Amino acid sequence: MRCKDVAQAIEQAGFPPLPDEARGHVEGCPACSSLIADFERILAVAKELPAEVEPPTRVWVALRSQLEAENIIREPATLVPVESSRWWQDYDKIIRGRMMATAGVAVLIVAAGYIQMTHKSARSPIPDEATVIPEPRVLAEPFGAAGTKLDQEEQSLGPLQAASMSGVSPVDNSLRENLATLNTFIKECRKRLQEDPNDQVARDYLSAAYQQKAEILAAMMERGRSVN
Amino acid sequence: MTVSPAVRKTFASVLFPVFGAGVLLMPLASLAAGQKVEKHFAVKGRPVVMIQNVANGRIEVKSWKNPEVVVSASQPSNKIGLDMEQAENRIDVTASVLDASAQESDLSENIQLTVPEETELQIKSQSGLIYVEQVLGDMTLESIAGDIHLKEVSGYIIVRTTGGTLVCTLCGGKLKFDSVSGSAQILQPSLTNVTLYTSFGNILFDGDFIRTGIYSMKSGRGLVEVRFAGTDSFDLNAQTTSGTVDNRAEAFLKPDSHGIRRSAAKYAKGFFGTVGNGLAKVELSSFSGTIRILKRD
Numbered sequence: 001m002r003c004k005d006v007a008q009a010i011e012q013a014g015f016p017p018l019p020d021e022a023r024g025h026v027e028g029c030p031a032c033s034s035l036i037a038d039f040e041r042i043l044a045v046a047k048e049l050p051a052e053v054e055p056p057t058r059v060w061v062a063l064r065s066q067l068e069a070e071n072i073i074r075e076p077a078t079l080v081p082v083e084s085s086r087w088w089q090d091y092d093k094i095i096r097g098r099m100m101a102t103a104g105v106a107v108l109i110v111a112a113g114y115i116q117m118t119h120k121s122a123r124s125p126i127p128d129e130a131t132v133i134p135e136p137r138v139l140a141e142p143f144g145a146a147g148t149k150l151d152q153e154e155q156s157l158g159p160l161q162a163a164s165m166s167g168v169s170p171v172d173n174s175l176r177e178n179l180a181t182l183n184t185f186i187k188e189c190r191k192r193l194q195e196d197p198n199d200q201v202a203r204d205y206l207s208a209a210y211q212q213k214a215e216i217l218a219a220m221m222e223r224g225r226s227v228n
Numbered sequence: 229m230t231v232s233p234a235v236r237k238t239f240a241s242v243l244f245p246v247f248g249a250g251v252l253l254m255p256l257a258s259l260a261a262g263q264k265v266e267k268h269f270a271v272k273g274r275p276v277v278m279i280q281n282v283a284n285g286r287i288e289v290k291s292w293k294n295p296e297v298v299v300s301a302s303q304p305s306n307k308i309g310l311d312m313e314q315a316e317n318r319i320d321v322t323a324s325v326l327d328a329s330a331q332e333s334d335l336s337e338n339i340q341l342t343v344p345e346e347t348e349l350q351i352k353s354q355s356g357l358i359y360v361e362q363v364l365g366d367m368t369l370e371s372i373a374g375d376i377h378l379k380e381v382s383g384y385i386i387v388r389t390t391g392g393t394l395v396c397t398l399c400g401g402k403l404k405f406d407s408v409s410g411s412a413q414i415l416q417p418s419l420t421n422v423t424l425y426t427s428f429g430n431i432l433f434d435g436d437f438i439r440t441g442i443y444s445m446k447s448g449r450g451l452v453e454v455r456f457a458g459t460d461s462f463d464l465n466a467q468t469t470s471g472t473v474d475n476r477a478e479a480f481l482k483p484d485s486h487g488i489r490r491s492a493a494k495y496a497k498g499f500f501g502t503v504g505n506g507l508a509k510v511e512l513s514s515f516s517g518t519i520r521i522l523k524r525d
Contacts, residue, residue, distance in 0.1 A: 169332055171284065171354045174373035174391040178408040185427055185448055189515065192469060201469045205448050205515045209427060212408050216390060219372060223354075 001025040006032050010039075061146045061214045068143055069207035142193055142203055146210050147186070153217050154179070157224070172223065179216050185209050267312050269297040274346045274365060275317040281353040283308045283323045283337040284374075289360040291345040298342040305334035348383075355392075375410075382418075393429065411450065419443075426450060430517075434524070437462045439507040446513040453520040454512060456480075461504030466512040466519045468497050475499065476522040 001009075001021045006029075009022045018026065018036070026032045067073045141147075189206035192199055269275075275297055279287060283303075297319050301310055307330035311322045323337040336356070343349075349367035351358055355374045360367065366384040369376050371392045378385065382400035389410040396403060396414045402421040405412045411429035414422065420441045424431050427448040434455040437443060443462075445452050456462070456477070464481065466473050475481070481501030498519075512519045 171373050174355075178390050181428060182408060185515075192515075199469060201467055201513060202515065204513075205427075205446075205469075208425060208446075209448070212406075212427060215388075216408065219390065 003029060003032055007035075061149055062211045065143050065146050065207045065210045065214075068146075069204060141190065142197075142206060143210050150210060150213050150217065154213075157217060157220055172220075175216055175220050175223070179213065179220075182209055182213050182216065186213070264300070264302045265310065266298065266300045269299070269312075269314045269319050271295055271297055271317050271319070271344065273317060274348060275319060275344060276348040276350070277319045277321070277341060277343055278350040279321045279323075279339060279341070279352070281323045281337055281339065281351075281356075282325055283335045284332075284354050285323075285336040285338045285356040287339045287341070287351055287353055287356065287358045289341040289343060289349060289351075289358075289363060291347065291362045291364075292342050293345070295344055296342075297344070297347075298340075300340040300342075301337060303337045305330065307334040308337045310337065436460055437508040437510060441508040443508065443510045444513075445511070447517050448515045450514070450517045451520060452512050452514050452517065453522070454510070455522055455524045456503065457524055459504070460508070461506060462502070462508035462510045463506040464499075464501045464503065464510045464512070464521065466498045466500075466521065468514045468517070468519055470516045471497075471514045472518050473498060474518055474520040476520065477503075480523055481521075 001024070003025075006018075006022045006025055009019050013019060026036055064073070186206065186209045189202050189209060192202040193206065196202070272295060277289075277297060281287060285303075299312055299319070299321055301321075301323070303310070303323075307325065307327045309324050309326045311320075311324070313320050321339065321341075323339070325335055327334075338356075343363060345362065346364050348365040349360065349363065349369070351368070352370045353374055354372050356371075357374055358369055358371055358376045359379075360369070360377070360381050361379045362381070364382045367381070368386040368388075369378075370388045372390045374389070374392045376387055376389065376392055376394045378387075378394070378396045378399055380398045381396075384402045385396075385399065385404070387394050387403070387405045387407075389407040391409045392407065393410045394405050394407070394412045396412070396417065398416050398418075399414070400418040403414070403417075403419050403423070405424045405426070407426040407429055409428040410426055411431065412424050412426060413432045413434075414424070415432075415434050417433075417435045418438065420438045422433070422441070422443045422445070424433075424445045426446075428450055429447060430450040431445045431447050431452045432455075433443070433445060433453070436457050437460045439461055441462075445454070458480065466475075480503050481499075482503070483501065512521070
């Protein structure tokens with residue numbers, strides 16, 4: 001066996017373990033043994049890398065808001081069968097692992113691209129009942145699930161906010177004031193959409209407001225962590 | 229010995245980042261607080277400078293011709309820790325709070341940077357002004373409560389604030405601004421792509437629209453004001469849900485010149501028009517604020 005055969009064996013069979021023939025060659029070949037040693041070091045370092053971190057909730061909220069804003073996915077309506085809404089309720093559980101999350105996002109992006117390319121002007125039903133409600137339907141409140149989730153996060157921040165209030169910080173004040181104003185603005189947009197559910201301008205502003213709210217909550221949490 | 233391309237690729241993509249980073253990430257300084265410090269970092273080509281200022285304070289970035297990055301910092305107390313490190317062309321500067329119980333007045337860190345003209349920047353701050361002048365390169369600038377002033381900068385510029393205001397004078401390239409209550413003033417720009425969004429702040433665009441440029445300016449409750457030149461050429465789409473459109477340039481706005489039939493969204497007020505040949509695209513929007521269009525004198 002020659003050096004290139006060793007490389008081919010690693011390429012095809014993986015590493016380790018090394019096939020017997022290749023091992024025999026490596027023992028007598030300084031270049032190959034050096035390469036193998038390097039690979040072993042890489043594997044050792046790779047095992048020490050920290051575990052993958054689950055993306056924060058705000059990422060999912062922002063993603064969902066954006067997809068809803070672009071009419072790529074829709075909020076389950078009140079007439080929707082129980083199975084459909086349960087899918088979204090279980091969404092968090094489904095996307096626990098990073099690989100599952102990545103795959104989920106990839107599927108959403110591919111679906112979004114396909115839908116936009118093939119259904120640009122006409123709003124025809126999309127074949128995934130889990131994510132899209134067939135027409136005719138009763139429109140539910142836009143971004144309702146995202147809004148509820150953000151409200152829950154805001155409530156959970158209560159003690160954290162209080163803890164960081166020991167010194168009056170202009171930054172914390174700015175975050176709190178902007179959050180309060182955003183909440184008022186969100187109410188205005190929601191009111192408008194209750195009057196005119198098809199007002200796309202209001203829908204866009206509501207989507208943006210939810211995204212900004214998610215970012216403010218993330219900043220508040222980050223500040224809470226950095227000073228506590 | 230010959231090694232197959234796949235092995236070499238694996239080697240290059242895994243070994244170099246892991247061990248290269250280990251060798252190159254040598255912490256150059258962990259500076260004692262309560263003093264003025266200055267560090268020099270020799271660089272080649274276009275460096276990337278990252279500043280993370282968890283404390284408050286002003287960050288100022290200016291350029292020079294030398295292939296060197298100079299970081300100067302001053303802090304009034306020892307409650308702030310400042311770390312600087314260099315990994316080839318990347319320079320990281322991090323200011324962090326050492327004592328969470330410290331008074332707010334002690335938690336400040338002013339940082340001055342002098343960088344080569346072509347430098348990429350990533351700056352994240354809490355409050356205090358971020359000022360960048362004469363830097364060419366992509367930059368991401370984030371602040372919660374601080375204002376951001378840019379002068380003669382060019383590149384792909386991303387600015388995010390919660391309450392801070394952006395003033396961009398003589399800027400070029402692409403600009404993306406997102407803020408909750410901060411305002412944006414874009415003065416004498418040469419920007420080809422502009423996306424400005426603020427929920428409650430005002431937007432002022434005073435300058436030329438570059439042909440083939442795309443400009444989107446949106447404010448939830450604030451004023452969106454555009455001052456254009458008579459020689460400009462752009463299509464305009466202005467829409468508001470419950471605000472007002474103050475069109476002071478009716479004499480210059482013609483019906484769409486491209487023959488495309490357009491209509492405003494059913495539930496929005498607004499209008500379409502064309503100035504010149506309609507080469508650039510301008511979209512203005514406000515939920516409940518005012519959109520004002522006027523020609524510069």
